[in-house]
Amino acid sequence: MGNRKCEELYKAIVEGYSEDAEALARQLLDEGMPPMQIIDECMVPAIQEVGRLYETGEYFLPELMMGAEAMQAALKVVQPALRGEGAQRQVLGTVVIGTVAGDLHDIGKSIVATMLSANGFDVYDLGVDVSASQFLDKVREVNATILGMSALLPTTMPYMQRVIESAKEAGLRDQLIILVGGAPVTPAFAEKIGADGYADDAAGAVQVAKQLVAQKAGQQPTR
Amino acid sequence: MPRRGLRCQRLKFLDESDLKALYFAVIETLSEMGVKMDYRPALELFADHHGAVVDWDNHVVKISEGLLRKALQTAPSFFTLYGKTEDYDVKVDLERVYTMSGSCALHVLDLDGNHRLAVREDLRLMTRLLDHMPNLDIMHQIVIPSDVDEIGYELVNFATCYTNTWRNFYSQAQTAESVRDQVRMAAVFQGSTEEVKRKPTFTEVVCMISPLKHEPQNSEVIMESARWNIPLYIEVDSLCGATTPAPIAGTLVEQAANVLAGVVLAQLVNPGTPCIFAIASGIIDMRTGAYSGGAPETTLIHAATAQLAHYFGLPFQGGTGIDAKLPDAQAGYERALQVLTNMLSGTNFIHLAYGMMEQMLLASYEQCLIDEEIIGACFRIARGFEVNDFTLSVDLLRKEGGPLGKHFLTKRETREFYRQDRWIPTLTNRDPWDKWEAAGAKSMRQYANELARKILAQAEQEPLPVTPEQAAEIEAICQEGVRKAKEIIRQREESRK
Numbered sequence: 001m002g003n004r005k006c007e008e009l010y011k012a013i014v015e016g017y018s019e020d021a022e023a024l025a026r027q028l029l030d031e032g033m034p035p036m037q038i039i040d041e042c043m044v045p046a047i048q049e050v051g052r053l054y055e056t057g058e059y060f061l062p063e064l065m066m067g068a069e070a071m072q073a074a075l076k077v078v079q080p081a082l083r084g085e086g087a088q089r090q091v092l093g094t095v096v097i098g099t100v101a102g103d104l105h106d107i108g109k110s111i112v113a114t115m116l117s118a119n120g121f122d123v124y125d126l127g128v129d130v131s132a133s134q135f136l137d138k139v140r141e142v143n144a145t146i147l148g149m150s151a152l153l154p155t156t157m158p159y160m161q162r163v164i165e166s167a168k169e170a171g172l173r174d175q176l177i178i179l180v181g182g183a184p185v186t187p188a189f190a191e192k193i194g195a196d197g198y199a200d201d202a203a204g205a206v207q208v209a210k211q212l213v214a215q216k217a218g219q220q221p222t223r
Numbered sequence: 224m225p226r227r228g229l230r231c232q233r234l235k236f237l238d239e240s241d242l243k244a245l246y247f248a249v250i251e252t253l254s255e256m257g258v259k260m261d262y263r264p265a266l267e268l269f270a271d272h273h274g275a276v277v278d279w280d281n282h283v284v285k286i287s288e289g290l291l292r293k294a295l296q297t298a299p300s301f302f303t304l305y306g307k308t309e310d311y312d313v314k315v316d317l318e319r320v321y322t323m324s325g326s327c328a329l330h331v332l333d334l335d336g337n338h339r340l341a342v343r344e345d346l347r348l349m350t351r352l353l354d355h356m357p358n359l360d361i362m363h364q365i366v367i368p369s370d371v372d373e374i375g376y377e378l379v380n381f382a383t384c385y386t387n388t389w390r391n392f393y394s395q396a397q398t399a400e401s402v403r404d405q406v407r408m409a410a411v412f413q414g415s416t417e418e419v420k421r422k423p424t425f426t427e428v429v430c431m432i433s434p435l436k437h438e439p440q441n442s443e444v445i446m447e448s449a450r451w452n453i454p455l456y457i458e459v460d461s462l463c464g465a466t467t468p469a470p471i472a473g474t475l476v477e478q479a480a481n482v483l484a485g486v487v488l489a490q491l492v493n494p495g496t497p498c499i500f501a502i503a504s505g506i507i508d509m510r511t512g513a514y515s516g517g518a519p520e521t522t523l524i525h526a527a528t529a530q531l532a533h534y535f536g537l538p539f540q541g542g543t544g545i546d547a548k549l550p551d552a553q554a555g556y557e558r559a560l561q562v563l564t565n566m567l568s569g570t571n572f573i574h575l576a577y578g579m580m581e582q583m584l585l586a587s588y589e590q591c592l593i594d595e596e597i598i599g600a601c602f603r604i605a606r607g608f609e610v611n612d613f614t615l616s617v618d619l620l621r622k623e624g625g626p627l628g629k630h631f632l633t634k635r636e637t638r639e640f641y642r643q644d645r646w647i648p649t650l651t652n653r654d655p656w657d658k659w660e661a662a663g664a665k666s667m668r669q670y671a672n673e674l675a676r677k678i679l680a681q682a683e684q685e686p687l688p689v690t691p692e693q694a695a696e697i698e699a700i701c702q703e704g705v706r707k708a709k710e711i712i713r714q715r716e717e718s719r720k
Binding site for chain 1: 327329340367373374376397432436438462464465466507509510511512513514582584716
């Protein structure tokens with residue numbers, strides 16, 4: 001790193017201080033550090049450290065998510081500068097995520113959204129009670145590559161299938177990796193409704209998403 | 224008949240000043256922040272009443288202390304939940320303790336040791352099995368069958384459980400129409416819908432979302448149930464540390480504000496509707512994000528909420544599923560701590576007390592029997608013992624010669640006393656090693672398996688509470704209800720487009 005402010009930004013993300021992270025990222029930009037360098041040298045190592053601390057059992061969910069939120073806060077400042085330079089941060093994929101229509105359970109889906117975002121995905125979280133058309137409008141708008149759906153109620157689970165059907169009708173199914181989750185959702189259910197992936201928890205969701213993105217990239221015909 | 228409704232409040236985690244502080248925090252929350260209710264008829268009803276302020280932009284209703292107190296005055300602290308015969312009636316007050324089965328597991332651990340999706344036959348069999356548990360008071364569906372369509376599933380649950388239990392049935396509904404269908408089904412047994420209204424043999428539960436949110440169907444079902452005088456479990460399922468603040472006290476505040484808003488709604492519709500303050504809250508496991516029903520902090524939340532609910536003059540339902548996956552040591556300790564603590568804290572309904580494991584996703588046949596054993600032992604502890612001239616036994620000691628006497632085993636006093644005093648175990652093995660080994664060296668799980676098979680075989684020979692004709696009529700109403708439910712959902716989706 002070699003830059004005191006960069007080290008401070010690193011520390012702010014590792015310790016999960018969003019406001020500090022945002023301010024420090026702005027200061028680094030003002031000092032003239034190139035945005036890509038801020039991301040690569042100060043921020044990415046920080047979020048990797050957060051992930052490592054979680055894996056080794058030192059960090060629990062709150063620290064993990066606060067780290068991810070601090071990362072997002074800093075990104076919000078740096079990304080416009082990046083675009084200003086005509087450069088683009090490499091993202092693993094663009095995710096549209098939400099809890100399906102009729103279901104107001106937010107927390108599990110939000111954890112997954114945060115984790116995906118911290119792990120290099122561009123995430124659009126539509127919140128709860130999201131209808132098929134809301135999902136698909138956003139997919140079109142941001143040209144999403146991943147659609148994530150959550151449900152906590154056995155009665156709202158079937159709506160996931162409806163969204164998948166609507167994606168097919170709209171001709172969007174093939175561009176999408178569709179992931180489903182939520183306490184009552186099982187791998188068998190995911191398969192039955194024609195989803196591409198399922199995970200038990202947020203860490204698993206990140207793994208599955210990365211895996212499926214890599215698989216899909218491998219399947220693309222080379223030009 | 225087994226004991227019904229023991230009074231055993233002995234544990235208190237909150238003192239009077241804690242309770243007052245909680246009371247004012249709840250009033251502040253309800254009157255200044257309010258509760259989100261996405262159901263227009265409910266908001267319109269609130270808007271008509273002095274003491275409620277409706278924010279139409281955000282669908283939030285703020286409830287004054289005065290309006291809350293008025294509702295608490297009409298919400299009864301004594302009422303009866305009716306069984307199919309008087310023997311199964313449950314007299315509810317703020318002191319008696321009852322147990323409940325439930326709820327909504329997706330998988331079963333069957334008697335052959337298989338972990339698989341639950342089917343409707345499991346629901347029937349487990350309801351029959353549970354109906355033979357002497358310590359069970361209220362029947363709730365233990366599984367959601369995978370071979371039943373999700374839309375209108377509660378009607379199939381109703382038809383299956385209601386016809387297979389003598390006990391008051393703890394039901395749920397997605398719509399007002401579903402409540403009416405359930406009234407119709409109960410009326411087949413009770414003779415008329417008027418009779419159901421007078422002595423309802425089932426109840427409804429509504430589950431709120433934290434923080435401070437009532438889904439449209441929650442309000443719809445509260446209002447329709449109240450119209451029919453169907454008692455309501457107004458339940459909040461908070462996840463302490465995630466959907467409510469991490470301190471237990473903060474979770475108690477959110478839970479109470481959330482539940483009480485539902486109680487006020489029920490009382491506005493029909494003053495006097497029995498309302499039970501209910502929770503199935505748990506802490507979030509900070510490592511994995513999982514709901515933990517078996518955690519000690521979860522049990523503390525439930526024990527303390529019992530006190531707070533009683534402070535507001537409402538009966539309380541607590542208790543929840545445990546985290547173990549097998550009927551093992553973890554299952555035993557989680558269940559025992561949870562049941563005993565809730566009992567001693569005066570939780571009036573100990574919910575999910577039978578067979579519920581894996582964060583409420585798994586129901587075990589064997590664990591149902593083991594839990595009956597644990598509940599029996601816990602009730603024995605909770606019952607305590609009497610101290611009086613007879614039990615002090617000084618006269619007996621003297622009569623038998625004091626220091627010159629031998630033993631009391633063969634005394635008439637002993638024989639008469641122990642029969643009513645001692646808890647007689649069913650599955651617990653108290654033999655020494657050699658004898659236990661000679662009898663097959665069986666684990667408690669094996670004993671439970673054998674007993675479950677025996678009870679189920681016997682249960683299949685017994686008459687059901689309803690006649691075959693009544694069962695057929697109930698099933699017909701159920702199927703027609705499911706058809707209507709699908710139509711309602713279809714229309715709702717049309718209107719969403």
